[in-house]
Amino acid sequence: MSWMTRVVRIALRALRSGNADRAAGFTLIEVVAVMFIIALVAALAVTIVPGTGRAGLKAVTLQTASLLRRERLGAILTGRDREVSLDSARRILVGDGGDVVALPRDISLDILGIDALWSGRQAVVRFHPDGASTGAVLKLSREKAEYEIRVNWYTGGVAIGP
Numbered sequence: 001m002s003w004m005t006r007v008v009r010i011a012l013r014a015l016r017s018g019n020a021d022r023a024a025g026f027t028l029i030e031v032v033a034v035m036f037i038i039a040l041v042a043a044l045a046v047t048i049v050p051g052t053g054r055a056g057l058k059a060v061t062l063q064t065a066s067l068l069r070r071e072r073l074g075a076i077l078t079g080r081d082r083e084v085s086l087d088s089a090r091r092i093l094v095g096d097g098g099d100v101v102a103l104p105r106d107i108s109l110d111i112l113g114i115d116a117l118w119s120g121r122q123a124v125v126r127f128h129p130d131g132a133s134t135g136a137v138l139k140l141s142r143e144k145a146e147y148e149i150r151v152n153w154y155t156g157g158v159a160i161g162p
Contacts, residue, residue: 024128054145056104059158061140061147063101064093068125068151068158071095075156085121086111094121103140106140112137113151 009051010025042055068084074097075082082096093101105111113136114123125136135153151159 027127055068057142063150065158067095067099072127072156083126084124087121108144110139125151
């Protein structure tokens, strides 16, 4: 029998018998206070554990897709090519519009696309004024979780998949 079960049983016995010996058990307030402290410690332990987690990976994926969509729209509106490149030393994706997405250390990025350097950075994708692009597939992964961002070469459309 776990200690938590014992505490709950003692508290229930004390509540049932009105004349129970106060020294023999715990009051309901004491039990609630202990449960609150345990919950607080558990919540702190979860938030302190390092790592991005699945939610963080999805957030980075959505930020990256948003960057790609903004650069495509920028190319269409300005009538000039816009590029997204990877600065691997700083682990950031950089768009020509000045937008940046930081990649946490525990997320790996695999790029299937152009093998070139732009402004000293690894090329990811180039968007043309007509909306088309050079096309690319970006796979962001951490442990067993992964997301793919596909940039269609013909339409320049950006889609996210598991």
